[in-house]
Amino acid sequence: MIEFVNFYLIPAFTLGAIYALGAVGISMIFGILRFAHFAHGDVMTLGAYGTLTAVWLIPLPPLLLLPFGIALAIVATLAVDRMFYRPLRKLATIYTVISSFGVALIFRSLAQLFWGAQNEVYVPGVQRPLVFFDTIRVSALHIEAILIIIVIALTLHVFLTRSRLGRSMRAVSDEPELAAVSGLDTDRVIRWTWIIGASLAAIAGTLAGLDTDVHPNLGWNLLLPMFAASILGGIGKPMGALAGGMVIGLAEELSAYPWLGDGPLISPSYKTAVAFFIMVALLIFKPQGLFKGRLL
Amino acid sequence: MSALLSIRGLTAGYGGLPVIDGIDLDVAPRTVSVIIGPNGAGKSTLLKSVFALTRIEAGKIAFDDRDITGLATAELVPIGIAAVPQSRNVFTTLTVAENLDVGTYAAPPRDRRAVEERVLTLFPDLRAKLGQPAGTLSGGQRQMVAMGRALMSEPKLLLLDEPTAGLSPAYLERIFDLILGIRAVGVTILMVEQNARQALRIADRGHVLVNGRNFQSGTGMELLGDENVRRSFLGGGTA
Amino acid sequence: MELSGLAFYFVGFLIAGGIYAILCLALNIQWGMGGLFNAGIAGFFAVGAYASAIVTAASSNGKHLGGFALPVPLGLLAAALVAGITGWAVAKVCVRLKSDYLAMASIGIAEILRLVIVNEQWLTNGSLGIANIPRPFEGLVRGREADLLFMAVIWLIVIAVYVLCARLNNSPWGRTLRAIRDNEDSARAVGKDVEWFRLQTFVIGAALMGIAGALSASYFKFLSPAATEPLLVTFLVWVMLMAGGSGNPKGAIAGALLIWGIWSATEIFTNRLPGEWATRSSYVRMLLVGLLLQFVLQRYRQGLIPEKSPKLEFERK
Numbered sequence: 001m002i003e004f005v006n007f008y009l010i011p012a013f014t015l016g017a018i019y020a021l022g023a024v025g026i027s028m029i030f031g032i033l034r035f036a037h038f039a040h041g042d043v044m045t046l047g048a049y050g051t052l053t054a055v056w057l058i059p060l061p062p063l064l065l066l067p068f069g070i071a072l073a074i075v076a077t078l079a080v081d082r083m084f085y086r087p088l089r090k091l092a093t094i095y096t097v098i099s100s101f102g103v104a105l106i107f108r109s110l111a112q113l114f115w116g117a118q119n120e121v122y123v124p125g126v127q128r129p130l131v132f133f134d135t136i137r138v139s140a141l142h143i144e145a146i147l148i149i150i151v152i153a154l155t156l157h158v159f160l161t162r163s164r165l166g167r168s169m170r171a172v173s174d175e176p177e178l179a180a181v182s183g184l185d186t187d188r189v190i191r192w193t194w195i196i197g198a199s200l201a202a203i204a205g206t207l208a209g210l211d212t213d214v215h216p217n218l219g220w221n222l223l224l225p226m227f228a229a230s231i232l233g234g235i236g237k238p239m240g241a242l243a244g245g246m247v248i249g250l251a252e253e254l255s256a257y258p259w260l261g262d263g264p265l266i267s268p269s270y271k272t273a274v275a276f277f278i279m280v281a282l283l284i285f286k287p288q289g290l291f292k293g294r295l296l
Numbered sequence: 297m298s299a300l301l302s303i304r305g306l307t308a309g310y311g312g313l314p315v316i317d318g319i320d321l322d323v324a325p326r327t328v329s330v331i332i333g334p335n336g337a338g339k340s341t342l343l344k345s346v347f348a349l350t351r352i353e354a355g356k357i358a359f360d361d362r363d364i365t366g367l368a369t370a371e372l373v374p375i376g377i378a379a380v381p382q383s384r385n386v387f388t389t390l391t392v393a394e395n396l397d398v399g400t401y402a403a404p405p406r407d408r409r410a411v412e413e414r415v416l417t418l419f420p421d422l423r424a425k426l427g428q429p430a431g432t433l434s435g436g437q438r439q440m441v442a443m444g445r446a447l448m449s450e451p452k453l454l455l456l457d458e459p460t461a462g463l464s465p466a467y468l469e470r471i472f473d474l475i476l477g478i479r480a481v482g483v484t485i486l487m488v489e490q491n492a493r494q495a496l497r498i499a500d501r502g503h504v505l506v507n508g509r510n511f512q513s514g515t516g517m518e519l520l521g522d523e524n525v526r527r528s529f530l531g532g533g534t535a
Numbered sequence: 536m537e538l539s540g541l542a543f544y545f546v547g548f549l550i551a552g553g554i555y556a557i558l559c560l561a562l563n564i565q566w567g568m569g570g571l572f573n574a575g576i577a578g579f580f581a582v583g584a585y586a587s588a589i590v591t592a593a594s595s596n597g598k599h600l601g602g603f604a605l606p607v608p609l610g611l612l613a614a615a616l617v618a619g620i621t622g623w624a625v626a627k628v629c630v631r632l633k634s635d636y637l638a639m640a641s642i643g644i645a646e647i648l649r650l651v652i653v654n655e656q657w658l659t660n661g662s663l664g665i666a667n668i669p670r671p672f673e674g675l676v677r678g679r680e681a682d683l684l685f686m687a688v689i690w691l692i693v694i695a696v697y698v699l700c701a702r703l704n705n706s707p708w709g710r711t712l713r714a715i716r717d718n719e720d721s722a723r724a725v726g727k728d729v730e731w732f733r734l735q736t737f738v739i740g741a742a743l744m745g746i747a748g749a750l751s752a753s754y755f756k757f758l759s760p761a762a763t764e765p766l767l768v769t770f771l772v773w774v775m776l777m778a779g780g781s782g783n784p785k786g787a788i789a790g791a792l793l794i795w796g797i798w799s800a801t802e803i804f805t806n807r808l809p810g811e812w813a814t815r816s817s818y819v820r821m822l823l824v825g826l827l828l829q830f831v832l833q834r835y836r837q838g839l840i841p842e843k844s845p846k847l848e849f850e851r852k
Contacts, residue, residue: 030635036639038638083829093635094570098832102774102825102829103825103829106825106826106829109818109821109822117814161394167394170387171387171398175386177381179387182399182445183369183370183374224642224643224646267654269654270654272650276644276646276647279643283629283632283640287632287636
């Protein structure tokens, strides 16, 4: 039981938090800009490297240096939106999907070019876990990840339901034409969608880098589960995407637990497949997700 | 009295052939004007042109003695024009209260609460539904939310595109009553209506459009009494 | 010697270029005709390569499935079947949804196939790969001439696929697809089963991608999980099709040769750079592919050879 908590449940929450933070951005972008953002994983990668660079230069814990990763991710996404996505806005959105596919490659090769293809760690050495009740061993990172996700979930909820900008975002996601007829500043909503999506992606990327290590494929490898999470939560439902991310993270980690017999239920090498099959099942049976999101 | 909205020689469409061609139209303040005509006459296009949702090829639109021809939709809301599209006119996942609130963003009123209170006085049915997502409401209630959302920007001119489309006859009367209520608080209304006969009964002025051109104008009663209009556009019978 | 070295470099270029041309023609059926976005070309390519390698390779040393030593045409058939069925399964799920979902699912299936290929040793021999994969008409000629023969085979297949595409384009089937693409609603209104037609384009395209994979395995005579690398397959083929002009089979071939030419030329250049720079410059090449895609998307959506029928862009949904 304790082994289950220490080695499966708590890491699952961390993984879920990473997926959740990435999925929120994907879901918001899908809802407001109407396209699946294939470069979102690589935005995470850039965020992770932004934080890493700050760690090299400033002697502070990585999580305190998150603003650097966030800043890099925001600048990068606003730049590609301006240069690559916006000129295609009037066409069918599939062209923007293709464009984002190319942007994923651009981001990744930039990461390789500037930081190299090798694996990097934020803090060298093994981190000692914290021990509770003599049995529950939790690494500080896992506690931080769970705290971060709770704070962000609450903030996001208040932002979306109470603030003018948050409501505008939901309105544009709901009915873009009506939002324009109501005189909402759609460009501003789009800009903030990128800013929020990129910020959360950078946090997710840094957490993923802290959990294992930082490498140029960090985000690309997480893209599929994040897509699954955003569909699970319902497109255009950021809070749903948060929940979806946690569910996918739990499903992936817990599928490796030896529920039946001695071996893992599903071999850890097929973790990603769990997310894929959840996604396919959703597309077949419930494409609008669990929380009644949009079906675009 | 000078017109609140004045359209001269307006030719507009969606990039191809113009849908409306050389339309002239005046809307006096604090009146209800109805545009009627057969399908494809360009009624909705005319309304959309006022709200900068079409491509204007020629002509002029003046509002409140100001040329607004080239202005974008987002610039029209703050100067006092609001519109309710025919379909998909509420934000379905937002609550009724949030729908109303979104209406204030483009032109924030000085006293938001007072404006909301006025709107809820006009549409008392909405008061009990404020916390409910607009997507859960009936068609008629949605229409009220949509009009309420538009009124939250305190417009001088309200554009309505077929406000009774798809509504039951019972609701139809109700919506027309509400429109008179909106006029009573000083808002000018320009609307397109498929239910021409009922609409003309409440209208101060009616304009018949055919093939994208002005065909006939007059007071609502004049048009209802006009043999030609009655035969061609009101489906015969007596008024 | 120098000249023949150059000539054989050129033969190698045309073989790889021909395989890319098949991939590009296949993608053109899916995207240009069906309007379906396939982000997992590498997956269909790899599954075809492995299917063919398993049935045609002479020996598996008992370490993995295979050693059937069947003739190459049967290998191509197996490749087309397995890739086509995979494509059918993916498209069946997603074809009624917005094309973004198919993009996600196709990238997903490519990832799953990659995992299977890496992990299932009994099937694919894992990272050790499959060796001794035969080429068609092997043994007729020896040495470098064998490449020449293989090039001829490849281009015969390219021509066959091209003729097939051109035929399909002018057939009632192709006209229906164009009608669907230009106005989906009215095609639906006259009773066309839009999903079924789209599904067919995806399956045909996937099968052809499988054949391209099989030919590539034959060419290298060896197959390892590196074949599933999405960069060289999926990205390059998309850039090729966009540059060549989607909706037009001639454009697809031209785009394949042009982009493959640029890619190979930059490789010649970067290989001459000293160590560290050579590694870095390979990232620059990737960066350039990404930028090239953006460039053609914005400036040359119609490609080198635009489609003949008037309307090219899809209606905004």
